[in-house]
Amino acid sequence: xxxxxxxxxxxxxxxxGGVQALDGVSLAVPAGELFAYLGPNGAGKSTTIRxxxxxxxxxxxxxxxxGVDIARDPLAAKRQCGVVMQHxxxxxxxxxxxxxxxxxxxxxxxxxERAARTxxxxxxxxxxxxxxxxxxxxxxxxxxxxxxxxxxMHRPSILFLDEPTVGLDADIRRRIWGLIxxxxxxxxxxxxxxxxxxxAEFLADRVAFLDSGKIRALDTPQALIARVGGWAFDxxxxxxxxxxxxxxxxxxQAAIAASEDAMTLRRANLxxxxxxxxxxxxx
Amino acid sequence: xxxxxxxxxxREMRLSRRRFKRALVGxxxxxxxYMVAFGTxxxxxxxxxxxxxxxxxxxxxxAMTTMTQAYGIAIEINIARFxxxxxxxxxxxxxxxxxxxxxxxxxxxxxALGGVAIILAIGMAFGVTIHTGPWFWLAVLLNAFVFxxxxxALAMLISSHGDQSLLNAFVxxxxxxxxxxxxxxxxxxxxxxxxxxxxxxxxxxxxIRADAFGRPPELIHYAVLAALGVAGFxxxxxxxxxxxx
Numbered sequence: 001x002x003x004x005x006x007x008x009x010x011x012x013x014x015x016x017g018g019v020q021a022l023d024g025v026s027l028a029v030p031a032g033e034l035f036a037y038l039g040p041n042g043a044g045k046s047t048t049i050r051x052x053x054x055x056x057x058x059x060x061x062x063x064x065x066x067g068v069d070i071a072r073d074p075l076a077a078k079r080q081c082g083v084v085m086q087h088x089x090x091x092x093x094x095x096x097x098x099x100x101x102x103x104x105x106x107x108x109x110x111x112x113e114r115a116a117r118t119x120x121x122x123x124x125x126x127x128x129x130x131x132x133x134x135x136x137x138x139x140x141x142x143x144x145x146x147x148x149x150x151x152x153m154h155r156p157s158i159l160f161l162d163e164p165t166v167g168l169d170a171d172i173r174r175r176i177w178g179l180i181x182x183x184x185x186x187x188x189x190x191x192x193x194x195x196x197x198x199x200a201e202f203l204a205d206r207v208a209f210l211d212s213g214k215i216r217a218l219d220t221p222q223a224l225i226a227r228v229g230g231w232a233f234d235x236x237x238x239x240x241x242x243x244x245x246x247x248x249x250x251x252x253q254a255a256i257a258a259s260e261d262a263m264t265l266r267r268a269n270l271x272x273x274x275x276x277x278x279x280x281x282x283x
Numbered sequence: 284x285x286x287x288x289x290x291x292x293x294r295e296m297r298l299s300r301r302r303f304k305r306a307l308v309g310x311x312x313x314x315x316x317y318m319v320a321f322g323t324x325x326x327x328x329x330x331x332x333x334x335x336x337x338x339x340x341x342x343x344x345x346a347m348t349t350m351t352q353a354y355g356i357a358i359e360i361n362i363a364r365f366x367x368x369x370x371x372x373x374x375x376x377x378x379x380x381x382x383x384x385x386x387x388x389x390x391x392x393x394x395a396l397g398g399v400a401i402i403l404a405i406g407m408a409f410g411v412t413i414h415t416g417p418w419f420w421l422a423v424l425l426n427a428f429v430f431x432x433x434x435x436a437l438a439m440l441i442s443s444h445g446d447q448s449l450l451n452a453f454v455x456x457x458x459x460x461x462x463x464x465x466x467x468x469x470x471x472x473x474x475x476x477x478x479x480x481x482x483x484x485x486x487x488x489x490x491i492r493a494d495a496f497g498r499p500p501e502l503i504h505y506a507v508l509a510a511l512g513v514a515g516f517x518x519x520x521x522x523x524x525x526x527x528x
Contacts, residue, residue: 016528053375056528075377083375089368091294093301102297105290106376 003067006031006158006189007052012061014047014213021047022058023213029191029206031066031157034184036204037193038274044213045193046086049162052191053083065158079107082151086163088143090150092136096127099135100150107154114153121149125179141172148179152188159183161192165199177203197271207270211278224273232268235261245272284385287378291386295359296393310352310398314344314405321465322409331467334496341406341413342495343464345399346426346488350462352398353427354455356391357434361447364438370526380523384435384516391431392424399423418505419494425508426487432515439522463488483511 007029014022022044029035037045050056052063054074063070070077090099097118104114122128125145130138138146144164151159161180165173173196180203184190194200200207201221208218217224229245231252236242245268246252256263299306318337325336332339363369373383406412413419441447462484468476479485490504 050528054527055371055374075379078375078377081375085368085371087368089371091298091369092367093298094294098297102290102294103372103376105293106287106373106378108286108377 004031005029006033006066007035007191008062008064009048009052010062012048012051012058012063014044014051014056014058020213022051024061025210025213025215027208027215027218029189031189032184032187033205034180034190034192034203036200036207037191037210038195038197038200038207038270039193039210040195043210045195045210046162047213048210049083049160049191049193053081053160054078079154080156081158081160082154082156083160084144084147084151084162084164086166088140088147090135090143090146093134095132095134096122096138096146097131099146100153103150103153109154117153117155121152122146124182125149141168141175144168144172144176145179148176148183152183156188158189158191161190163193163195165194165196173199197269197274201270209274209278217273217277221270224277225268225270228268228272228276230268231265232272233263233265235259235263237261243272243275245276284379284382287373287376287382288386288389290376290378291373291383292389292393295356295387295390298359299390299394306394306397307401310348310401311405313351314348314402317344317465318405318409332492332496335411337406337409337411338413338496339467339492340465341402341411342492343488345402345423345495346462346484346491347459347464348398348402349395349423349426349487350430350484351455351459353391353395353430354434355394356387356431357438357447357450360387360435360438361441361444364526365444374527380520384432384519384523387435388428388431388516388519391434392427395423395427395431413495414497416494418500419491421505422487422490422494422508425505425512426483426491428512429483429487429508429515432512432519435519436515436522439519439526458482458484461485463492483508 005028010026012022012025025044025048037048039045047056051058052065052070054070065077066080068077068080100118100121101114104117109117118131119128122131125148127142127146127149135143135146148164164180165176168176177199180190180192192203204221206218206220207224209216229247231246231249232243233252233256234241234243244255246255252265256265317340321340322337329336403415437450438447441450461479462482463479464484468479468485471479486504486507490500490508493500
Protein backbone atom coordinates (compact mmCIF):
# COMPACT_ATOMS: atom_id res chain seq x y z
CA UNK A 1 0.00 0.00 0.00
CA UNK A 2 1.44 3.39 -0.97
CA UNK A 3 0.35 6.99 -1.37
CA UNK A 4 0.01 6.45 -5.12
CA UNK A 5 -2.63 3.76 -4.74
CA UNK A 6 -5.99 4.55 -6.30
CA UNK A 7 -7.76 1.68 -4.55
CA UNK A 8 -6.87 0.23 -1.18
CA UNK A 9 -8.80 -2.61 0.44
CA UNK A 10 -7.84 -4.02 3.82
CA UNK A 11 -9.35 -7.19 5.30
CA UNK A 12 -12.76 -6.54 3.74
CA UNK A 13 -15.50 -8.88 4.91
CA UNK A 14 -19.13 -9.27 3.91
CA UNK A 15 -21.63 -12.03 4.64
CA UNK A 16 -25.13 -12.54 3.24
CA GLY A 17 -26.99 -14.61 5.79
CA GLY A 18 -24.65 -17.46 6.54
CA VAL A 19 -22.69 -17.14 3.30
CA GLN A 20 -19.33 -15.38 3.49
CA ALA A 21 -19.23 -13.44 0.19
CA LEU A 22 -15.95 -11.68 1.01
CA ASP A 23 -13.61 -13.27 3.51
CA GLY A 24 -10.78 -10.90 4.38
CA VAL A 25 -9.88 -9.43 1.00
CA SER A 26 -6.88 -7.09 0.93
CA LEU A 27 -5.34 -5.48 -2.15
CA ALA A 28 -3.97 -2.22 -3.50
CA VAL A 29 -4.29 -0.92 -7.05
CA PRO A 30 -1.79 1.79 -8.09
CA ALA A 31 -3.16 4.80 -9.98
CA GLY A 32 -3.31 4.19 -13.72
CA GLU A 33 -3.29 0.40 -13.48
CA LEU A 34 -5.76 -1.89 -15.23
CA PHE A 35 -6.56 -4.45 -12.57
CA ALA A 36 -8.65 -7.55 -13.23
CA TYR A 37 -10.55 -9.52 -10.68
CA LEU A 38 -11.00 -13.01 -12.05
CA GLY A 39 -13.18 -15.68 -10.55
CA PRO A 40 -16.16 -17.96 -11.07
CA ASN A 41 -19.74 -16.82 -10.53
CA GLY A 42 -20.38 -16.27 -6.83
CA ALA A 43 -16.70 -15.70 -6.01
CA GLY A 44 -17.41 -12.23 -4.62
CA LYS A 45 -16.35 -10.09 -7.59
CA SER A 46 -19.54 -8.03 -7.88
CA THR A 47 -19.83 -7.76 -4.10
CA THR A 48 -16.42 -6.05 -4.02
CA ILE A 49 -17.45 -3.53 -6.67
CA ARG A 50 -20.82 -2.91 -5.03
CA UNK A 51 -19.10 -2.19 -1.72
CA UNK A 52 -16.50 0.12 -3.26
CA UNK A 53 -19.17 2.10 -5.14
CA UNK A 54 -21.51 2.48 -2.17
CA UNK A 55 -24.25 0.08 -3.24
CA UNK A 56 -23.62 -2.50 -0.55
CA UNK A 57 -22.60 -2.25 3.11
CA UNK A 58 -19.63 -4.23 4.40
CA UNK A 59 -19.30 -5.97 7.74
CA UNK A 60 -15.69 -5.13 8.59
CA UNK A 61 -12.42 -4.00 7.12
CA UNK A 62 -11.50 -0.79 5.36
CA UNK A 63 -11.53 0.54 1.82
CA UNK A 64 -10.31 3.80 0.32
CA UNK A 65 -10.59 5.32 -3.15
CA UNK A 66 -7.94 7.90 -4.00
CA GLY A 67 -7.05 8.08 -0.31
CA VAL A 68 -10.66 8.76 0.74
CA ASP A 69 -12.12 6.26 3.19
CA ILE A 70 -15.43 5.06 1.70
CA ALA A 71 -17.08 4.71 5.12
CA ARG A 72 -15.97 8.10 6.49
CA ASP A 73 -16.70 10.21 3.40
CA PRO A 74 -18.79 8.17 0.96
CA LEU A 75 -19.82 11.13 -1.20
CA ALA A 76 -16.20 12.26 -1.75
CA ALA A 77 -15.23 8.67 -2.56
CA LYS A 78 -18.10 8.36 -5.06
CA ARG A 79 -17.06 11.56 -6.85
CA GLN A 80 -13.84 9.84 -7.90
CA CYS A 81 -15.33 6.78 -9.48
CA GLY A 82 -17.47 5.74 -12.39
CA VAL A 83 -19.18 2.37 -12.45
CA VAL A 84 -20.52 0.12 -15.18
CA MET A 85 -22.66 -2.58 -13.66
CA GLN A 86 -23.03 -6.09 -15.03
CA HIS A 87 -26.67 -5.56 -15.99
CA UNK A 88 -27.98 -2.70 -18.10
CA UNK A 89 -29.15 0.12 -15.84
CA UNK A 90 -30.05 2.78 -18.36
CA UNK A 91 -33.35 4.65 -18.67
CA UNK A 92 -34.83 3.02 -21.75
CA UNK A 93 -37.52 5.69 -22.17
CA UNK A 94 -34.97 8.51 -22.23
CA UNK A 95 -32.63 9.36 -25.07
CA UNK A 96 -28.91 8.64 -24.97
CA UNK A 97 -28.17 12.34 -24.43
CA UNK A 98 -30.76 12.55 -21.63
CA UNK A 99 -29.20 9.58 -19.84
CA UNK A 100 -25.81 11.28 -20.04
CA UNK A 101 -27.28 14.60 -18.94
CA UNK A 102 -28.96 13.16 -15.81
CA UNK A 103 -25.67 11.52 -14.84
CA UNK A 104 -23.82 14.81 -15.29
CA UNK A 105 -26.37 16.59 -13.12
CA UNK A 106 -25.99 13.96 -10.38
CA UNK A 107 -22.28 14.76 -10.35
CA UNK A 108 -22.83 18.53 -10.30
CA UNK A 109 -21.55 19.31 -13.80
CA UNK A 110 -22.47 22.62 -15.43
CA UNK A 111 -24.82 22.72 -18.45
CA UNK A 112 -22.02 23.63 -20.86
CA GLU A 113 -19.78 20.90 -19.46
CA ARG A 114 -22.57 18.32 -19.74
CA ALA A 115 -23.32 19.18 -23.34
CA ALA A 116 -19.66 19.16 -24.41
CA ARG A 117 -18.83 15.95 -22.58
CA THR A 118 -21.92 14.16 -23.95
CA UNK A 119 -20.95 15.05 -27.50
CA UNK A 120 -17.33 14.04 -26.93
CA UNK A 121 -18.07 10.70 -25.24
CA UNK A 122 -20.85 9.60 -27.58
CA UNK A 123 -18.36 10.15 -30.41
CA UNK A 124 -15.75 8.06 -28.56
CA UNK A 125 -18.16 5.13 -28.22
CA UNK A 126 -19.40 5.63 -31.78
CA UNK A 127 -22.96 6.54 -30.83
CA UNK A 128 -22.94 10.26 -31.70
CA UNK A 129 -25.48 9.85 -34.49
CA UNK A 130 -27.96 8.27 -32.07
CA UNK A 131 -27.78 10.90 -29.33
CA UNK A 132 -31.45 11.85 -29.57
CA UNK A 133 -32.80 8.32 -29.98
CA UNK A 134 -34.37 6.42 -27.11
CA UNK A 135 -32.09 3.95 -25.36
CA UNK A 136 -34.70 1.22 -25.93
CA UNK A 137 -33.82 1.29 -29.63
CA UNK A 138 -30.17 0.28 -29.01
CA UNK A 139 -28.68 -3.20 -29.29
CA UNK A 140 -27.04 -4.88 -26.27
CA UNK A 141 -23.53 -3.92 -27.38
CA UNK A 142 -24.56 -0.29 -27.95
CA UNK A 143 -26.14 -0.13 -24.50
CA UNK A 144 -22.92 -1.42 -22.97
CA UNK A 145 -20.91 1.23 -24.81
CA UNK A 146 -23.33 3.89 -23.66
CA UNK A 147 -22.97 2.71 -20.06
CA UNK A 148 -19.20 3.07 -20.34
CA UNK A 149 -19.59 6.56 -21.82
CA UNK A 150 -22.00 7.53 -19.05
CA UNK A 151 -19.62 6.27 -16.37
CA UNK A 152 -16.85 8.46 -17.83
CA MET A 153 -19.08 11.56 -18.03
CA HIS A 154 -17.75 13.22 -14.86
CA ARG A 155 -14.08 12.33 -15.61
CA PRO A 156 -13.64 9.76 -12.84
CA SER A 157 -10.10 8.84 -11.86
CA ILE A 158 -11.23 5.25 -11.17
CA LEU A 159 -13.52 3.23 -13.43
CA PHE A 160 -15.20 0.07 -12.14
CA LEU A 161 -16.34 -2.37 -14.80
CA ASP A 162 -18.37 -5.32 -13.58
CA GLU A 163 -18.30 -8.01 -16.28
CA PRO A 164 -18.34 -5.38 -19.03
CA THR A 165 -18.60 -7.81 -21.94
CA VAL A 166 -20.82 -10.53 -20.49
CA GLY A 167 -23.33 -11.83 -23.02
CA LEU A 168 -21.85 -9.87 -25.93
CA ASP A 169 -20.72 -11.21 -29.30
CA ALA A 170 -17.00 -11.77 -29.82
CA ASP A 171 -16.54 -8.83 -32.19
CA ILE A 172 -18.35 -6.40 -29.89
CA ARG A 173 -16.36 -7.75 -26.96
CA ARG A 174 -13.09 -6.96 -28.74
CA ARG A 175 -14.35 -3.49 -29.60
CA ILE A 176 -15.06 -2.86 -25.92
CA TRP A 177 -11.61 -4.17 -24.99
CA GLY A 178 -10.13 -1.53 -27.28
CA LEU A 179 -12.22 1.11 -25.58
CA ILE A 180 -11.12 -0.02 -22.11
CA UNK A 181 -7.45 0.08 -23.12
CA UNK A 182 -7.98 3.57 -24.52
CA UNK A 183 -9.55 4.70 -21.22
CA UNK A 184 -6.55 3.39 -19.28
CA UNK A 185 -4.11 5.14 -21.61
CA UNK A 186 -5.77 8.42 -20.68
CA UNK A 187 -4.71 7.86 -17.07
CA UNK A 188 -7.84 6.29 -15.56
CA UNK A 189 -7.39 3.45 -13.09
CA UNK A 190 -9.56 0.55 -14.25
CA UNK A 191 -10.87 -2.14 -11.91
CA UNK A 192 -12.44 -4.89 -13.94
CA UNK A 193 -14.24 -8.05 -12.92
CA UNK A 194 -14.58 -10.85 -15.38
CA UNK A 195 -14.93 -14.57 -15.67
CA UNK A 196 -13.55 -14.50 -19.21
CA UNK A 197 -9.95 -15.70 -18.97
CA UNK A 198 -8.88 -14.15 -22.26
CA UNK A 199 -10.34 -10.80 -21.21
CA ALA A 200 -8.19 -10.66 -18.09
CA GLU A 201 -5.15 -11.97 -19.94
CA PHE A 202 -5.46 -9.47 -22.77
CA LEU A 203 -6.38 -6.38 -20.77
CA ALA A 204 -4.93 -6.54 -17.29
CA ASP A 205 -1.64 -5.27 -15.90
CA ARG A 206 -2.30 -7.43 -12.85
CA VAL A 207 -4.86 -10.09 -12.05
CA ALA A 208 -6.28 -11.32 -8.75
CA PHE A 209 -7.78 -14.80 -8.60
CA LEU A 210 -10.83 -14.65 -6.36
CA ASP A 211 -12.50 -17.78 -5.11
CA SER A 212 -15.08 -18.20 -2.32
CA GLY A 213 -14.49 -14.63 -1.16
CA LYS A 214 -10.71 -14.97 -0.84
CA ILE A 215 -7.86 -13.83 -3.06
CA ARG A 216 -5.91 -16.97 -3.97
CA ALA A 217 -3.22 -15.30 -6.08
CA LEU A 218 -2.37 -11.81 -7.29
CA ASP A 219 0.26 -10.92 -9.88
CA THR A 220 0.82 -10.01 -13.52
CA PRO A 221 -0.75 -12.47 -15.99
CA GLN A 222 2.73 -13.50 -17.15
CA ALA A 223 3.94 -14.17 -13.60
CA LEU A 224 0.80 -16.17 -12.75
CA ILE A 225 1.24 -18.29 -15.87
CA ALA A 226 4.93 -18.76 -15.10
CA ARG A 227 4.01 -20.22 -11.72
CA VAL A 228 2.55 -23.29 -13.46
CA GLY A 229 5.19 -23.40 -16.21
CA GLY A 230 5.16 -21.80 -19.62
CA TRP A 231 4.08 -24.90 -21.58
CA ALA A 232 1.37 -27.49 -21.22
CA PHE A 233 -0.15 -30.50 -22.86
CA ASP A 234 -3.55 -32.13 -22.26
CA UNK A 235 -4.12 -35.85 -22.33
CA UNK A 236 -7.56 -37.45 -22.28
CA UNK A 237 -7.27 -40.65 -20.26
CA UNK A 238 -9.72 -42.90 -18.38
CA UNK A 239 -9.50 -40.55 -15.40
CA UNK A 240 -10.54 -37.57 -17.58
CA UNK A 241 -8.50 -34.68 -18.91
CA UNK A 242 -5.06 -34.47 -17.40
CA UNK A 243 -2.85 -31.47 -18.03
CA UNK A 244 0.88 -31.44 -17.41
CA UNK A 245 2.92 -28.28 -17.22
CA UNK A 246 6.56 -27.66 -18.13
CA UNK A 247 8.95 -24.82 -17.56
CA UNK A 248 10.31 -24.99 -21.12
CA UNK A 249 9.32 -26.28 -24.51
CA UNK A 250 12.08 -28.88 -24.73
CA UNK A 251 11.01 -30.63 -21.54
CA UNK A 252 7.42 -30.74 -22.76
CA GLN A 253 8.42 -32.15 -26.14
CA ALA A 254 10.52 -34.82 -24.46
CA ALA A 255 7.53 -35.88 -22.36
CA ILE A 256 5.29 -36.05 -25.42
CA ALA A 257 7.89 -38.14 -27.28
CA ALA A 258 7.99 -40.60 -24.41
CA SER A 259 4.21 -41.06 -24.45
CA GLU A 260 2.18 -43.23 -26.82
CA ASP A 261 -0.94 -41.04 -26.58
CA ALA A 262 -1.71 -38.28 -29.08
CA MET A 263 -1.10 -34.95 -27.44
CA THR A 264 -0.76 -31.37 -28.57
CA LEU A 265 1.73 -29.05 -27.05
CA ARG A 266 0.43 -25.57 -26.25
CA ARG A 267 1.43 -22.50 -24.30
CA ALA A 268 0.08 -22.40 -20.76
CA ASN A 269 -2.49 -19.65 -20.18
CA LEU A 270 -4.20 -17.85 -17.34
CA UNK A 271 -6.86 -20.55 -17.11
CA UNK A 272 -4.14 -23.10 -16.36
CA UNK A 273 -2.84 -20.79 -13.66
CA UNK A 274 -6.33 -20.37 -12.20
CA UNK A 275 -7.02 -24.12 -12.25
CA UNK A 276 -3.73 -24.93 -10.62
CA UNK A 277 -3.76 -22.20 -8.00
CA UNK A 278 -7.43 -22.49 -6.95
CA UNK A 279 -8.16 -26.10 -7.88
CA UNK A 280 -11.31 -24.89 -9.66
CA UNK A 281 -12.38 -23.90 -13.16
CA UNK A 282 -13.60 -20.39 -13.98
CA UNK A 283 -17.18 -20.69 -15.11
CA UNK B 284 -28.40 18.53 -2.01
CA UNK B 285 -30.09 20.70 -4.66
CA UNK B 286 -28.14 19.28 -7.60
CA UNK B 287 -29.06 15.69 -6.71
CA UNK B 288 -32.67 16.55 -5.95
CA UNK B 289 -32.93 18.43 -9.25
CA UNK B 290 -31.47 15.51 -11.22
CA UNK B 291 -33.85 12.99 -9.64
CA UNK B 292 -36.85 15.30 -10.18
CA UNK B 293 -35.87 16.14 -13.75
CA ARG B 294 -35.50 12.46 -14.64
CA GLU B 295 -39.03 11.74 -13.40
CA MET B 296 -40.43 14.75 -15.24
CA ARG B 297 -38.74 13.74 -18.49
CA LEU B 298 -40.19 10.25 -18.17
CA SER B 299 -43.63 11.70 -17.38
CA ARG B 300 -43.42 13.89 -20.46
CA ARG B 301 -42.77 10.80 -22.59
CA ARG B 302 -45.79 9.07 -21.04
CA PHE B 303 -47.98 12.18 -20.88
CA LYS B 304 -50.92 10.97 -22.99
CA ARG B 305 -51.15 7.63 -21.18
CA ALA B 306 -50.83 9.37 -17.82
CA LEU B 307 -53.50 11.91 -18.71
CA VAL B 308 -56.00 9.20 -19.60
CA GLY B 309 -55.07 7.26 -16.46
CA UNK B 310 -55.62 10.30 -14.26
CA UNK B 311 -58.98 11.16 -15.85
CA UNK B 312 -60.74 7.79 -16.12
CA UNK B 313 -61.46 7.00 -12.46
CA UNK B 314 -62.73 10.44 -11.39
CA UNK B 315 -64.82 10.64 -14.52
CA UNK B 316 -66.43 7.28 -13.75
CA TYR B 317 -67.07 8.31 -10.14
CA MET B 318 -68.66 11.55 -11.25
CA VAL B 319 -70.89 9.80 -13.78
CA ALA B 320 -71.78 6.78 -11.65
CA PHE B 321 -72.26 8.40 -8.24
CA GLY B 322 -73.54 11.70 -9.61
CA THR B 323 -76.23 9.90 -11.56
CA UNK B 324 -77.03 7.44 -8.77
CA UNK B 325 -77.42 10.07 -6.08
CA UNK B 326 -79.31 12.52 -8.34
CA UNK B 327 -79.50 16.26 -7.69
CA UNK B 328 -82.07 16.14 -4.91
CA UNK B 329 -79.93 14.66 -2.14
CA UNK B 330 -78.06 17.27 -0.04
CA UNK B 331 -74.82 16.69 1.83
CA UNK B 332 -73.59 19.39 4.18
CA UNK B 333 -75.96 21.71 2.31
CA UNK B 334 -74.56 20.90 -1.14
CA UNK B 335 -75.46 18.62 -4.05
CA UNK B 336 -73.74 15.26 -4.06
CA UNK B 337 -71.49 16.23 -6.98
CA UNK B 338 -70.39 19.35 -5.09
CA UNK B 339 -69.74 17.17 -2.04
CA UNK B 340 -67.94 14.52 -4.09
CA UNK B 341 -65.57 16.78 -6.02
CA UNK B 342 -63.35 17.85 -3.04
CA UNK B 343 -63.29 14.20 -1.90
CA UNK B 344 -62.13 13.11 -5.32
CA UNK B 345 -59.45 15.80 -5.21
CA ALA B 346 -58.19 14.46 -1.87
CA MET B 347 -58.28 10.89 -3.17
CA THR B 348 -56.54 11.72 -6.45
CA THR B 349 -53.87 13.72 -4.64
CA MET B 350 -53.21 10.62 -2.58
CA THR B 351 -53.22 8.10 -5.44
CA GLN B 352 -51.11 10.23 -7.79
CA ALA B 353 -48.53 11.11 -5.13
CA TYR B 354 -48.40 7.54 -3.89
CA GLY B 355 -48.19 6.34 -7.52
CA ILE B 356 -44.49 7.18 -7.63
CA ALA B 357 -43.93 4.06 -5.51
CA ILE B 358 -44.62 1.98 -8.61
CA GLU B 359 -42.22 4.08 -10.70
CA ILE B 360 -39.51 3.74 -8.04
CA ASN B 361 -40.13 0.00 -7.85
CA ILE B 362 -39.83 -0.46 -11.58
CA ALA B 363 -36.66 1.65 -11.62
CA ARG B 364 -35.27 -0.34 -8.71
CA PHE B 365 -36.20 -3.94 -9.44
CA UNK B 366 -36.53 -4.08 -13.23
CA UNK B 367 -34.34 -1.36 -14.73
CA UNK B 368 -31.84 -1.05 -11.85
CA UNK B 369 -31.75 2.74 -12.30
CA UNK B 370 -31.75 3.16 -8.53
CA UNK B 371 -28.14 1.94 -8.57
CA UNK B 372 -27.24 4.99 -10.64
CA UNK B 373 -28.50 7.17 -7.80
CA UNK B 374 -26.85 5.03 -5.13
CA UNK B 375 -23.48 5.28 -6.87
CA UNK B 376 -23.80 9.05 -7.35
CA UNK B 377 -22.45 11.55 -4.80
CA UNK B 378 -25.91 12.60 -3.61
CA UNK B 379 -27.48 12.24 -0.18
CA UNK B 380 -30.47 10.06 0.63
CA UNK B 381 -32.38 13.27 1.40
CA UNK B 382 -31.69 14.59 -2.10
CA UNK B 383 -33.01 11.38 -3.66
CA UNK B 384 -36.08 11.32 -1.41
CA UNK B 385 -36.91 15.01 -2.00
CA UNK B 386 -36.52 14.65 -5.77
CA UNK B 387 -38.95 11.74 -5.82
CA UNK B 388 -41.37 13.44 -3.39
CA UNK B 389 -41.45 16.58 -5.54
CA UNK B 390 -42.20 14.47 -8.60
CA UNK B 391 -45.05 12.81 -6.69
CA UNK B 392 -46.39 16.22 -5.67
CA UNK B 393 -46.21 17.42 -9.28
CA UNK B 394 -48.19 14.41 -10.43
CA ALA B 395 -50.73 15.09 -7.70
CA LEU B 396 -51.18 18.69 -8.85
CA GLY B 397 -51.71 17.41 -12.39
CA GLY B 398 -54.42 15.08 -11.08
CA VAL B 399 -56.12 17.94 -9.22
CA ALA B 400 -56.12 20.09 -12.38
CA ILE B 401 -57.83 17.28 -14.31
CA ILE B 402 -60.52 16.82 -11.66
CA LEU B 403 -61.23 20.54 -11.51
CA ALA B 404 -61.61 20.48 -15.29
CA ILE B 405 -63.94 17.44 -15.12
CA GLY B 406 -65.93 19.21 -12.39
CA MET B 407 -66.33 22.26 -14.62
CA ALA B 408 -67.51 20.00 -17.44
CA PHE B 409 -70.20 18.72 -15.05
CA GLY B 410 -71.10 22.28 -14.07
CA VAL B 411 -69.54 21.96 -10.61
CA THR B 412 -67.12 24.66 -9.50
CA ILE B 413 -65.61 24.95 -6.06
CA HIS B 414 -63.67 27.58 -4.15
CA THR B 415 -59.91 26.99 -4.38
CA GLY B 416 -58.19 29.39 -1.97
CA PRO B 417 -54.76 29.18 -0.32
CA TRP B 418 -56.04 26.78 2.38
CA PHE B 419 -57.32 24.46 -0.35
CA TRP B 420 -53.90 24.35 -2.05
CA LEU B 421 -52.06 24.02 1.24
CA ALA B 422 -54.17 20.96 2.11
CA VAL B 423 -53.55 19.51 -1.37
CA LEU B 424 -49.79 20.02 -1.08
CA LEU B 425 -49.57 18.61 2.45
CA ASN B 426 -51.61 15.58 1.46
CA ALA B 427 -49.41 15.04 -1.61
CA PHE B 428 -46.26 15.37 0.50
CA VAL B 429 -47.49 12.82 3.06
CA PHE B 430 -48.29 10.18 0.45
CA UNK B 431 -45.25 10.84 -1.74
CA UNK B 432 -42.98 10.48 1.30
CA UNK B 433 -44.81 7.30 2.26
CA UNK B 434 -44.38 6.05 -1.32
CA UNK B 435 -40.61 6.59 -1.22
CA ALA B 436 -40.35 4.88 2.17
CA LEU B 437 -42.42 1.85 1.24
CA ALA B 438 -40.83 1.49 -2.20
CA MET B 439 -37.46 1.20 -0.46
CA LEU B 440 -38.68 -1.21 2.23
CA ILE B 441 -40.45 -3.76 0.06
CA SER B 442 -38.47 -6.51 -1.60
CA SER B 443 -40.55 -7.17 -4.70
CA HIS B 444 -43.14 -5.67 -6.99
CA GLY B 445 -45.73 -8.10 -5.58
CA ASP B 446 -45.40 -6.54 -2.13
CA GLN B 447 -46.36 -3.22 -3.67
CA SER B 448 -49.67 -4.65 -4.92
CA LEU B 449 -50.42 -5.97 -1.42
CA LEU B 450 -49.84 -2.54 0.10
CA ASN B 451 -52.14 -0.98 -2.48
CA ALA B 452 -54.85 -3.55 -1.82
CA PHE B 453 -54.74 -3.37 1.97
CA VAL B 454 -53.82 0.26 2.65
CA UNK B 455 -54.38 2.64 -0.24
CA UNK B 456 -57.62 1.29 -1.71
CA UNK B 457 -59.49 1.01 1.64
CA UNK B 458 -58.29 4.48 2.58
CA UNK B 459 -59.52 5.86 -0.75
CA UNK B 460 -63.04 4.68 -0.01
CA UNK B 461 -63.18 5.23 3.74
CA UNK B 462 -61.31 8.51 4.16
CA UNK B 463 -64.33 10.80 3.86
CA UNK B 464 -64.13 10.98 0.10
CA UNK B 465 -67.52 9.58 -0.90
CA UNK B 466 -69.67 10.12 2.17
CA UNK B 467 -69.72 12.33 5.28
CA UNK B 468 -68.40 10.66 8.40
CA UNK B 469 -70.93 12.37 10.70
CA UNK B 470 -73.48 9.57 10.34
CA UNK B 471 -71.05 6.88 11.45
CA UNK B 472 -70.82 5.57 15.03
CA UNK B 473 -68.30 7.38 17.25
CA UNK B 474 -65.79 4.53 17.27
CA UNK B 475 -65.80 4.37 13.46
CA UNK B 476 -65.31 8.13 13.21
CA UNK B 477 -62.39 7.88 15.64
CA UNK B 478 -60.86 5.08 13.61
CA UNK B 479 -61.24 6.92 10.32
CA UNK B 480 -59.73 10.07 11.80
CA UNK B 481 -56.51 8.11 12.17
CA UNK B 482 -56.26 8.12 8.36
CA UNK B 483 -54.40 11.04 6.76
CA UNK B 484 -56.84 11.08 3.86
CA UNK B 485 -59.75 11.85 6.21
CA UNK B 486 -57.99 15.02 7.34
CA UNK B 487 -57.08 15.96 3.78
CA UNK B 488 -60.64 15.45 2.54
CA UNK B 489 -62.10 17.51 5.39
CA UNK B 490 -59.56 20.32 4.99
CA ILE B 491 -60.02 20.48 1.22
CA ARG B 492 -63.80 20.28 1.49
CA ALA B 493 -63.93 23.06 4.09
CA ASP B 494 -62.14 25.52 1.82
CA ALA B 495 -64.00 24.29 -1.26
CA PHE B 496 -67.28 25.15 0.52
CA GLY B 497 -65.93 28.52 1.66
CA ARG B 498 -65.73 27.53 5.33
CA PRO B 499 -62.89 28.69 7.62
CA PRO B 500 -60.02 26.22 7.95
CA GLU B 501 -59.90 23.72 10.81
CA LEU B 502 -56.24 23.90 11.70
CA ILE B 503 -56.16 20.48 13.36
CA HIS B 504 -56.32 18.85 9.93
CA TYR B 505 -53.31 20.83 8.73
CA ALA B 506 -51.40 20.05 11.92
CA VAL B 507 -52.06 16.31 11.55
CA LEU B 508 -51.01 16.33 7.88
CA ALA B 509 -47.85 18.33 8.66
CA ALA B 510 -46.91 15.94 11.49
CA LEU B 511 -47.51 12.91 9.25
CA GLY B 512 -45.48 14.57 6.50
CA VAL B 513 -42.49 14.98 8.84
CA ALA B 514 -42.85 11.37 10.02
CA GLY B 515 -43.14 10.14 6.44
CA PHE B 516 -40.04 12.07 5.38
CA UNK B 517 -37.97 10.70 8.28
CA UNK B 518 -39.15 7.19 7.40
CA UNK B 519 -38.25 7.81 3.73
CA UNK B 520 -34.72 8.91 4.70
CA UNK B 521 -34.17 5.84 6.85
CA UNK B 522 -35.58 3.57 4.15
CA UNK B 523 -33.36 4.99 1.40
CA UNK B 524 -30.32 4.31 3.56
CA UNK B 525 -31.56 0.81 4.38
CA UNK B 526 -32.01 0.00 0.69
CA UNK B 527 -28.25 -0.71 0.39
CA UNK B 528 -27.92 -4.47 0.70
